[in-house]
Amino acid sequence: MQIIYWLLVALMVVGIIGAVVPAIPGASLILIAIISWGFISGSFAAIKIPLIVTIIVLLLSVGIDFLASYLGAKKAGASQWGQIGAIVGFVVGFLGLLPTLPVGGPLLGMLLGPLLGAIIGEYLYRRDWKVAIKAGIGIVVGTLVGNLIQGLLAISAVVVFLVTTWPQVFGA
Template sequence: MDITTIYWIVLGVMGLGVIGAIIPGLPGSSIILVAILGWSIATSFAGIGLPMIFIFIVLILSAGVEYLALYFGAKQAGGSKWCQYGAFIGMAVGFFGLLPALPIGGPLIGVLVGAVVGAFIGEYLYRSNLESEARIQQAFKASAGIVIASIIGNIIEALLAAVAVAIFVYSTWSFVFPPTLS
């Protein structure tokens, strides 16, 4: 297989990684890192330098953005740690719970619904000292904060993933398509 074909395959996988960064619970940054590793192995690590190191740093940062967004979203909405724990547990239960029932799309739906339901339940349990209506209101507010923060976090993560892909293309394009002298 020639280097140009490998390059386009790597870019296609990276495109899937950027899409994966947008969708909650999918490992977009990891997919891009695997694509870069594949490219590095295919080219015997030629051209691995400062731009690639910068890409790794950006992708590692983007992996933590979603979790930080959930944390700050819950805090801004007045949610407790129980709300955050509930969201994480709900994501996991939703992912694995809907995987057998709906193999295509089920895990994605499970992650989204699970985070909201888990955050609501966690906050509802934490606020046991409140009246029933105030308790439901606070739990709803906290779970809405989780949803909004998750969306913002995914947008930031996707932007960082796109920046990483752009840096990769910028630093490797001339290796695959050397400039021709006219």
């Protein structure tokens, strides 16, 4: 039972990484691991609090993702063109259509893609490089701050799970 517990904790660590790195499921992996532990241990009462915390974290993560990107774009004066460009840039970067670099691959593409996409989208709309670059940086910074907050929320969900289930597994 302890081996399964550690495997689920490892899945949660991947969830924490996924909360920070785009395109990897974050809080949903943590939620899946907690529900799995409920089935395996046969005691959903033991995971009630972690389950509630993780559902709240999942909902907050979705909201923070949109809010952080929006606030970053708004603060930098980006238009919808810049935001659409960032989304297109993310997809293009993730799929590796950006020039292949010796280090980073799609992960670097997911960081550079939104920046370049936002700059291009904003430039097409306003025809001013200075404003376009500022808007692109604002969108990317907002997204990165949002990912950092999501990572902290994911860590808190895993800590709550560990604190509440540890005695059940290892006998306090």
